[in-house]
Amino acid sequence: MPPKYPQALDEGRLEKAERVLCEIFEVSELREHQKLAGRNILQGKSTVYDVPTGGGKILAFCISVSQKVALVVSPLNALMNSQVEALQKRGIPALAVNNEKGTGSIDDIFEIDEGGQIRVKHRVIFISPETAVSTPFHEKVLKIRTFREHCIEVDVIHDVLFKVGLPQDSARIAVSNAKYNIALSVRILQHPGSTYADLFTLFPVEPDAEFPQTLIYVNNRKEAEEIQDFLRRHCPSHLPTSSVETRLPLMSRI
CATH class of the missing domain: 3.40.50.300 (P-loop containing nucleotide triphosphate hydrolases)
Structure with a gap:
């Protein structure tokens, strides 16, 4: 006791x-x-x-x-x-x-x-x-x-x-769970999900703009690695491809 x-x-x-x-x-x-x-x-x-x-x-x-x-x-x-x-x-x-x-x-x-x-x-x-x-x-x-x-x-x-x-x-x-630096937004996919083309919106529009850390949650490791490869192929030239990586739990992280 x-x-x-x-x-x-x-x-x-x-x-x-x-x-x-x-x-x-x-x-x-x-x-x-x-x-x-x-x-x-x-x-x-x-x-x-x-x-x-x-x-x-x-x-x-x-x-x-x-x-x-x-x-x-x-x-x-x-x-x-x-x-x-x-x-x-x-x-x-x-x-x-x-x-x-x-x-x-x-x-x-x-x-x-x-x-x-x-x-x-x-x-x-x-x-x-x-x-x-x-x-x-x-x-x-x-x-x-x-x-x-x-x-x-x-x-x-x-x-x-x-x-x-x-x-x-x-x-x-x-301690409050409130996250005042986080906002919720909903986007309607413009392309088939399997193409990952809608992920282009994650990249900064302005050249050399700072890129905040982003988490992408998916259902399995295979999909996470596919997204990782897709983002690395299309990563802006001023960002190193190593800034995109897959980690457990299953996610691609930028």
């Missing part, structure tokens, strides 16, 4: 952890919601952390790694695997445990030290929901660690708190 009262924080140690984290991730400073969420984690306060994709939740979890182990449940295997890779490159021991080939297992979470004590080997551990509810996870992890599921859906927050066993008065940190 989490502590009844918030734990006192060593402000000097916390400030040092935040500075080190900024250096590791090469950011000038942490956002206020990241600082607040990190403090809540360290104090053992149940917190609903409602932040949109790309909002920097992982940094808030990492604030605690100087004193605790961060256990993150994620439904997106590819995302957690890439986050583990990014953390490891920055010197933070991290592990992903899901059903994908090449990822870790529950047994990889622990090791036995020289004194014969069981200890956690990593500072950040990502697990899939399927792993979180599995019998081996409950037998090998929950018996020695406190675990809180983390799941957010704004419209059903009351039900979520109830289902994951969090108190209804849990602290809530929410």
Whole structure:
């Protein structure tokens, strides 16, 4: 069970952890919601952390790694695997445990030290929901660690708190999903979709104009690679063809 009262924080140690984290991730400073969420984690306060994709939740979890182990449940295997890779490159021991080939297992979470004590080997551990509810996870992890599921859906927050066993008065940190630099437009295709000719509208009209990053989502890798080849063939002369590339999940990105 989490502590009844918030734990006192060593402000000097916390400030040092935040500075080190900024250096590791090469950011000038942490956002206020990241600082607040990190403090809540360290104090053992149940917190609903409602932040949109790309909002920097992982940094808030990492604030605690100087004193605790961060256990993150994620439904997106590819995302957690890439986050583990990014953390490891920055010197933070991290592990992903899901059903994908090449990822870790529950047994990889622990090791036995020289004194014969069981200890956690990593500072950040990502697990899939399927792993979180599995019998081996409950037998090998929950018996020695406190675990809180983390799941957010704004419209059903009351039900979520109830289902994951969090108190209804849990602290809530929410960041708007509003993207004021994004607009929605709908275009009627003027050419057969298989020709990709309508993608010409993505290229800047003015010579040497700046070309903003663009994502093109498609249904399969074959189509993504066809679009990549098409855009590279017709890429304006001032843009390198390498500016068009295919990445997973399936998309062509400019």
